[in-house]
Amino acid sequence: MVNSGIYEWDRTNGDHAILRWEPPADHDSDARTVPVPLHDEVNMGTLRSIAEQAGAKDFDEFCAWIKRNR
Template identity: 65%
Template sequence: MVTRDFSGFEIAKVLANSGNFDWVRTTGDHAILKWSAPPDHDTDDRTVSVPLHDRVPTGTLRSIGDDAGMNDFDEFCQWLDHNR
């Protein structure tokens, strides 16, 4: 089974280092990350808000994945686990 136990800092760090997101700012206890679509892409830019908590609940993790453009939740969790 794939682990779903990540801290918010781990998620934000992986997205910023491996997912081509820019860590734009920290507002309160949330990291705001942005991804700009390349000119030849037919998708919109993405903004992801990650709560910097010790443990992120599964529903919130799924929402972060949706905002980041994931296609498969288990694959997203495996990618996070592999890159942390």
């Protein structure tokens, strides 16, 4: 896996993508793994949980980023 500071598709487990983030060498955080459902729509509670697991500090900005990057 490339250590680029972005989430990479690690594997698929049922109907979920398992994404993994490897922090850059100069980062003081541990690696993170986030399951994301492979559905056309995700309810707001699930989306909030994904944001928290991914380390998002601002949920509204997280949602705005998703809209910009669809």
